[in-house]
Amino acid sequence: xxxxxxxxxxxxxxxxxxxxxxxxxxxxxxxxxxxxxxxxxxxxxxxxxxxxxxxxxxxxxxxxxxxxxxxxxxxxxxxxxxxxxxxxxxxxxxxxxxxxxxxxxxxxxxxxxxxxxxxxxxxxxxxxxxxxxxxxxxxxxxxxxxxxxxxxxxxxxxxxxxxxxxxxxxxxxxxxxxxxxxxxxxxxxxxxxxxxxxxxxxxxxxxxxxxxxxxxxxxxxxxxxxxxxxxxxxxxxxxxxxxxxxxxxxxxxxxxxxxxxxxxxxxxxxxxxxxxxxxxxxxxxxxxxxxxxxxxxxxxxxxx
Amino acid sequence: xxxxxxxxxxxxxxxxxxxxxxxxxxxxxxxxxxxxxxxxxxxxxxxxxxxxxxxxxxxxxxxxxxxxxxxxxxxxxxxxxxxxxxxxxxxxxxxxxxxxxxxxxxxxxxxxxxxxxxxxxxxxxxxxxxxxxxxxxxxxxxxxxxxxxxxxxxxxxxxxxxxxxxxxxxxxxxxxxxxxxxxxxxxxxxxxxxxxxxxxxxxxxxxxxxxxxxxxxxxxxxxxxxxxxxxxxxxxxxxxxxxxxxxxxxxxxxxxxxxxxxxxxxxxxxxxxxxxxxxxxxxxxxxxxxxxxxxxxxxxxxxxxxxxxxxxxxxxxxxxxxxxxxxxxxxxxxxxxxxxxxxxxxxxxxxxxxxx
Numbered sequence: 195x196x197x198x199x200x201x202x203x204x205x206x207x208x209x210x211x212x213x214x215x216x217x218x219x220x221x222x223x224x225x226x227x228x229x230x231x232x233x234x235x236x237x238x239x240x241x242x243x244x245x246x247x248x249x250x251x252x253x254x255x256x257x258x259x260x261x262x263x264x265x266x267x268x269x270x271x272x273x274x275x276x277x278x279x280x281x282x283x284x285x286x287x288x289x290x291x292x293x294x295x296x297x298x299x300x301x302x303x304x305x306x307x308x309x310x311x312x313x314x315x316x317x318x319x320x321x322x323x324x325x326x327x328x329x330x331x332x333x334x335x336x337x338x339x340x341x342x343x344x345x346x347x348x349x350x351x352x353x354x355x356x357x358x359x360x361x362x363x364x365x366x367x368x369x370x371x372x373x374x375x376x377x378x379x380x381x382x383x384x385x386x387x388x389x390x391x392x393x394x395x396x397x398x399x400x401x402x403x404x405x406x407x408x409x410x411x412x413x414x415x416x417x418x419x420x421x422x423x424x425x426x427x428x429x430x431x432x433x434x435x436x437x438x439x440x441x442x443x444x445x446x447x448x449x450x451x452x453x454x455x456x457x458x459x460x461x462x463x464x465x466x467x468x469x470x471x472x473x474x475x476x477x478x479x480x481x482x483x484x485x486x487x488x489x490x491x492x493x494x495x496x497x498x
Numbered sequence: 499x500x501x502x503x504x505x506x507x508x509x510x511x512x513x514x515x516x517x518x519x520x521x522x523x524x525x526x527x528x529x530x531x532x533x534x535x536x537x538x539x540x541x542x543x544x545x546x547x548x549x550x551x552x553x554x555x556x557x558x559x560x561x562x563x564x565x566x567x568x569x570x571x572x573x574x575x576x577x578x579x580x581x582x583x584x585x586x587x588x589x590x591x592x593x594x595x596x597x598x599x600x601x602x603x604x605x606x607x608x609x610x611x612x613x614x615x616x617x618x619x620x621x622x623x624x625x626x627x628x629x630x631x632x633x634x635x636x637x638x639x640x641x642x643x644x645x646x647x648x649x650x651x652x653x654x655x656x657x658x659x660x661x662x663x664x665x666x667x668x669x670x671x672x673x674x675x676x677x678x679x680x681x682x683x684x685x686x687x688x689x690x691x692x693x694x695x696x697x698x699x700x701x702x703x704x705x706x707x708x709x710x711x712x713x714x715x716x717x718x719x720x721x722x723x724x725x726x727x728x729x730x731x732x733x734x735x736x737x738x739x740x741x742x743x744x745x746x747x748x749x750x751x752x753x754x755x756x757x758x759x760x761x762x763x764x765x766x767x768x769x770x771x772x773x774x775x776x777x778x779x780x781x782x783x784x785x786x787x788x789x790x791x792x793x794x795x796x797x798x799x800x801x802x803x804x805x806x807x808x809x810x811x812x813x814x815x816x817x818x819x820x821x822x823x824x825x826x827x828x829x830x831x832x833x834x835x836x837x838x839x840x841x842x843x844x845x846x847x848x849x850x851x852x853x854x
Contacts, residue, residue: 207850244658246851269660276658280651284514293510296503297659339655 196255197222197271197347197378198243203252205238212238213402216252220378222346225369227393227410228382235402236382237277240351243380244274257346270299273345275353279336283325287316287335290324291342298343310338314368330361337368348372350381354388366392420458422448422465423474430470437464500661504669512639512677521639525685528631532623533692539614540697546612556607564598567591582715582724592729597705600734606703615701616693617737621744623693624686625813628748628805632682633755633780639681640674641759641773644846648767648854657851667846671760671839678756679749686745706740707732709824712815723819727812740811747806754800754831755780761838764846767854792819800834803827 198220205212213235220226230236241247243254245261245268254261259268281290288307295303311320314334319327324335333353340348350369354362369392373379383389389396390410397407423446424430431443439461440451450461458477465472512518571591579585600606609615644667647653656666710732714723735743759776766772783801790796796818808814809827 207852241851244654246654246657248848248850266660266662269658272658272660274655274658276654278651279655281655282511282650282652284516285511289510289514293507294655294659296507297500297656297661299500299660343660 195222196220197257198226198349198380199255200243201253201255203239203242203249203254205235205242205247206250211402213242213399216404218397218404218407220347220380222378223373223376224395225373225379225381225393227389227396228380228399229386229389229396230382230384230399232384234399236384236399237351239399240274240276240349240380240382243349244272244276245269246276270343271346272349273340273343273347274349274351275336275340276349276351278355279332279339281324281332281335281339284323286323287311287320287327287338290335291320291338294339295342300343306342306344310341313341314338329356330358333357333361333365337365341372346378348377348379348381350379352382352384354383354385362388419477420450420453420461421474421476422450422472424448424465425471425473430465433468433470434461434465501665501669501672504661504666505672508643508670508673509677512673517639517642521635521681524631524635524638525681525688528627528685529688529692532689533696535623536614536616536619536693536696539619543612543614557602557605560598560601564595564602567594567598571595582717582726585713585715585726585728589726589728593707593732596707596729596732596734600705604703604736606705606736609701609704613700614697615704615737616697616699617690617701617741618704618706619697620686620690620693621706621737621741621807623689624744624748625805625808627685627689628682628751628807629784629801632685632748632752633804634777635681635685636678636752636755637759637773637776637780640678640756641763641776642769643670643674643760643763645763645767645772646769648851649769651854653851653854663847664843667764667843671757671842674756674760675753678752682752683745683749686741686748690741702736702738704737705734706737706811708735708740708743708810709733710812712812712821714820725816725819743810744807747810750828751804751806751831754835755804757835757839758800761842764842787817791817794820797822797826798830800831803830806831 196219198218200216200218203216204214216239218226218228228236228239238247242249243256243261245265248262254268256268257271259271261268281287282293285293288311291307291310292303295306300306307320308317311317314337316331316334316338319331324332327335333356336353340350348369353369354365357365366388369379369381373394381389381392393410395407395409396413397404399405422430427443427446427448431441431448434441434448434450442449442451453461462472462475571588574588574591579588601608642649644653647656657663707729711728711730712725713728714725716723758779759773762776762779763769763772766775780801783799787796787799787802796802797820802814802818802822803809803826805814806824806827808817809822810824814822814827
């Protein structure tokens with residue numbers, strides 16, 4: 195069942211189309227990555243999904259309810275962190291959760307707060323004022339407020355921004371665990387590695403359009419390139435070119451592009467068979483390659 | 499039901515914000531200043547020589563005075579006055595008759611001249627404060643109700659809840675007006691408490707005129723018209739009762755101010771800009787009203803009617819330069835409130851939250 199569905203969502207501000215004809219769907223139990231360079235329109239899309247921005251055209255359904263026409267029903271199934279989870283610093287963690295629980299229509303509020311605080315590992319500091327929380331604790335409280343209404347869909351906008359590596363890892367495990375419990379998670383990121391480790395499927399957004407949608411496994415197995423160190427590198431370059439490979443050669447090193455598993459195996463066999471010595475061979479990530487190829491690599495400033 | 503939950507939330511936030519502490523501190527400063535002023539004035543009054551107490555024979559005096567005034571009034575009332583002077587004489591007689599009748603009916607002796615009337619002092623001070631300090635306190639308290647959440651970014655996590663935007667806004671507005679009304683009402687009684695503690699409790703039953711009518715006589719060739727307070731439809735209330743009414747009217751007017759500040763907080767997404775805009779509109783309102791004194795449209799400004807009690811007791815008519823009634827004042831404040839709130843709800847309901 196599709197928990198989140200976008201139909202032809204377009205947002206125009208002034209003359210500029212921020213996002214264009216987005217069609218996406220997220221199933222229960224799935225972590226869906228929304229990948230794109232900064233400025234591609236990720237945040238706008240997220241804000242449209244959670245009802246902060248009205249789409250110019252198109253509709254969004256959360257558990258079958260139209261976010262625009264029937265926001266109260268749709269948002270009952272929704273938990274979100276939009277950019278930084280800003281909380282009320284002058285209130286305690288518990289008061290913050292109480293505040294959001296009241297609005298989410300939670301029945302037994304005290305009980306729910308205890309459970310959610312425990313879920314994110316904040317039960318010891320829940321009665322401290324939020325202004326005394328560290329960034330990691332704030333992030334956890336952010337997840338807690340998103341979970342307070344027992345949602346079916348979790349929408350997270352760049353959730354690991356500013357977290358240290360341990361925090362990122364912890365966060366990733368939490369998200370995977372939530373998905374395993376049946377939650378649908380829609381998470382945006384400009385970090386490829388993050389999406390690769392956290393998500394089941396990914397959509398790549400560029401300049402407001404989804405230019406590709408695939409499972410992470412597919413992308414990973416997809417075309418990548420091979421880094422080679424061989425004897426007689428200039429000869430080898432010519433030999434490979436003659437066989438129709440895309441090769442760049444320089445100072446004893448070769449980069450062979452556009453390869454999948456089968457082609458890599460064949461290339462290595464043939465190269466050795468032709469009498470070249472292979473000193474070193476390394477695959478570079480297929481996903482990264484795909485991502486760079488898809489986004490044209492020009493905006494890769496933030497992409498590792 | 500949902501609205502009640504929103505109201506609970508907003509109340510929780512309001513009482514825990516630092517702004518409330520700032521407002522309370524400023525209010526206490528104000529009360530302290532008033533106390534100092536009262537103390538000073540009391541010392542001046544205590545130097546007035548005590549006259550022989552008029553306690554025993556004030557009633558005989560009042561009866562004689564009343565009879566004389568009534569007789570004179572009978573003579574004069576045949577013709578309606580055309581000049582300011584004649585109207586003044588007639589009005590003074592009517593006031594005298596009303597006062598003496600009130601004093602005799604309720605057995606209220608005039609206050610000894612070396613005693614300050616704390617009730618009247620407070621009433622006067624509150625009349626001034628409701629046009630100056632109290633609106634500013636209200637603006638500080640609620641001038642960032644929505645803009646604050648925009649600036650902090652917390653508005654996002656509010657709007658993504660399964661609650662309609664108009665319900666959120668309505669809850670915020672209810673808390674804004676309720677807290678502003680409560681603040682100003684309590685402040686009025688804090689002033690009263692201070693004044694009574696310093697001046698003594700006397701004066702509660704002294705007469706106060708409400709529903710007076712100020713008529714403006716224009717002499718041929720004169721540049722300015724002369725205001726005359728007429729008592730034809732006036733009612734006399736005991737001071738304490740009038741003060742309670744005044745406090746309630748202050749609270750009402752401050753609800754209008756809170757609504758204006760609230761609208762600013764919806765229209766301007768920065769907390770600082772919205773607070774300044776609300777404050778600016780009040781100050782500009784006062785300046786314009788003072789500069790355009792006598793123009794008929796001054797009555798339509800909300801700043802003119804911040805002292806609704808002045809509309810009822812005659813003070814506002816003097817500042818405006820034409821007759822004013824309480825009904826007009828209430829209508830003007832209500833109209834501003836309704837129009838601005840409509841704008842706020844329209845805006846907030848449709849707004850794309852892009853940057854918060």
